[in-house]
Amino acid sequence: MDRTGAQDQDVVIVGASVAGLLTAAALARAGRRVTLLDRDDLPDAPEPRAGVPQGRQPHLLLHRGLRAIEELLPGFGARLRAAGAVPVDTGELAWLSPVGWAPSCPQLGILLATRPLIEHALRESVAPLPGVRVVGGVRVTGLRRGGAGEPRWWVDAVPAGWSDGQEPTPEARGADVVVDASGRATRLPRWLAALEVPEAPVEALDAHVGYSTVRVRVPRGRVVAPGVVILAAPGLTGGLALPAEEDLWTVTGFGAGELRPPRDLPALREFLEGVRDDALARVLAAGEVDGDVAAHRQTGNVRHHYERVGPWPDGLLVVGDALCAFNPVYGQGMTVAAMMAQAVRDADARGPLTAPGAAGRLVRACSRVAEGPWQLATSADRALLGEGPPSNPVARLMGRWIDELERMSKHGDLRAQTTLARMFQLVGSPVSLFHPLLVTAAVRTRVRGYGPLAPRPAILREEVGAPVVDER
Ligand SMILES: Cc1cc2nc3c(=O)[nH]c(=O)nc-3n(C[C@H](O)[C@H](O)[C@H](O)COP(=O)(O)OP(=O)(O)OC[C@H]3O[C@@H](n4cnc5c(N)ncnc54)[C@H](O)[C@@H]3O)c2cc1C
The missing domain is CATH 3.30.70.2450 (Alpha-Beta Plaits)
Structure with a gap:
């Protein structure tokens, strides 16, 4: 049984965290059943949970990510704000790089909230979508191909938290499309090995x-x-x-x-x-x-190069950290997950995801989404690890130019500051780094020298001399 139309399709998503929920939002439509399976019992309130051990750490949702989620789930920003998220202009943050403090100037809007609140708002937005079911307390243990007259895939799962020492017999769920969104803990490499799919190269860089x-x-x-x-x-x-x-x-x-x-x-x-x-x-x-x-x-960077595996199994997708996880200090993971969900939505609009080769094309598209953020994170981490400049001359030149913009910005060049902030927020293209006005400003700096460093912004109220009042 191979049902290629969107109608009457079963999609099973392994992992109901940020990437899984956003992919469900991208795929939800009338007639299609999208089931998210998560090993955690999912809380009704914004609470940290065991399956997301990073949940108590700060999670910056970049401007690009907020925009992408808003596009997938209109009204998400308003929901997050109503739940208490704090709106901030990134240009007002007190931001200290090794060169100095960033000058204050209007930049991009973001919403600050804890990771459990972001995930909760996503779950509340996605769960009511047509055909979507979010099932907690279920651990996926494997993936099998269906035989003739069966669904394309069988997803094996057991109740999570089984503790009498005996593994229960898995219950199988049939699916036309399976999405791995199980994060860094992904077992997909093992499941693919059992299916005799060639191994995907894994690239890793850990700045510890x-x-x-x-x-x-x-x-x-x-x-x-x-x-x-x-x-x-x-x-x-x-x-x-x-x-x-x-x-x-x-x-x-x-x-x-x-x-x-x-x-x-x-x-x-x-x-x-x-x-x-x-x-x-x-x-x-x-x-x-x-x-x-x-x-x-x-926090290491880990990238599974599934795009290099051929032939890739039809009806199988991988998104989020399960495909590419980044050193989180650059704040990219949730945003990249949202951008991958957009790629899934676009591919779904173009034609059936179950068509021969469609899943392989989409895995390649998701990998391309990760490419820029991967370069940004790994080149910064190589510097953090004290490795010398890259051997690739283009990358070396790019690194030097970004260092120059960094110096100009902290010495008060607002155009350089805004350009770097947009790059950090994954907005705009690398071409914008070479805007003629930036190049002219750099030449001017060579001749006249840098201006004074931007001043340290006030952090606490007493630093601006006002009395401390508890306004709660
Ligand atoms: C310390 C730290 C700080 C971070 N800070 C930021 C930040 O500032 N900004 C940002 O954008 N990102 C940040 N990230 C990254 C961010 O957490 C992830 O990129 C993002 O949550 C997307 O992850 P995901 O949904 O792919 O996986 P996860 O969020 O890890 O979720 C995986 C889900 O799969 C479930 N699961 C796993 N295995 C199974 C199984 N076999 N069966 C059923 N369910 C399963 C888990 O329970 C979990 O719910 C940070 C990460 C860390 C570690």
Whole structure:
């Protein structure tokens, strides 16, 4: 039985997190059954959960990601805002790079919220879509091809949390299309090996970045910076202090290798005091700590090159971290998942996903979506690891030009600053980095020298001299 039309199709998505939910949004339509299976019992409220161990870490949804989600799920931004997400212009963030502070200027709108709230708002938006079913407490254990007269795929699953030492017999669900959205923990390479599909090359680069995060309740108005970002660099630690719903701030320290942050609160305070600006330590000291320190160290870049596997099995897709996971300090994962979901939606609109070769083309399209963010993350991580300039002359030249723009921007060139911010937010093309006005400004700088560095922005209210008032 091979049902190629959208009607009467069964889609099974492994993983009901950000990538799975967004892919469901892309595929939902009347007549099609889209079932999301997740090993976690999915909470009714925004809460961290075991299947997403990174859930207590700060999650920046980039401008590009917010736009992509809004396109897939109109009204998502309003829903997130209504639930307490904090709107911020990225140009107002107190942003410290190794060169200096970014000058303040209008840039791009984003919404700041905790990861559990973002996921909750997505689940609330996707679950009511036609044909969508979100099923928690089910662990997928394997994938089999259907025989003659059967569905194309059988997805084997068992109840999650089975603990009497005996593996239960899997229950099989038939599907015309299977999507792996199971994140970094993906078992797809194993399942494909069992199906005798040639192995996909895996590329990995781990800068051994560690995160330690604590939530803080800060009296409203006490922190005047809309958020603080201090980038790590070779030999330098960094971190974030970002507001979220309910007057919560997440304060995070990060560092690579030997410089990874500690796991307990007194040591984390000390770590933050040792960051090259004490802004993060000051935000932490300004509030009341809510809960324990959450540490996370699984942050390596990992990319499965399924696009190089031929022939790719029809009716099988891979999205999100299961295809390509990034060092999260660049904030790209959810945005790339949203961009992949857009690619899925576009391919679905062009023709049946079950047609011969269609899944292979779509896997290649999703891999192309990951390419730019992968280059950005891995080249920055190579620098973080202290590797010299890239051997590829184009990449070397590009790196030097970006360094030059970085210097110009922190010395007050607003065009350079906005251009870099757009690149970081995955908006705009690399061509914009070479705008004639930027090139002219760079030549001018060569002749006249750089202007003064942008000043350090005020972080706490007392730094601007106003009295501290608890406005709650
Ligand atoms: C420390 C840290 C900080 C991050 N910060 C950011 C950030 O600032 N901005 C950003 O955009 N991204 C960030 N990310 C990345 C982001 O978390 C992911 O890219 C994003 O959630 C998309 O992931 P996903 O949906 O592919 O996988 P995940 O979110 O990891 O979800 C996978 C899902 O699959 C389920 N699952 C796994 N195996 C099975 C199975 N066998 N059967 C059933 N279900 C299964 C899991 O329970 C889970 O729900 C961060 C990541 C880390 C580690």
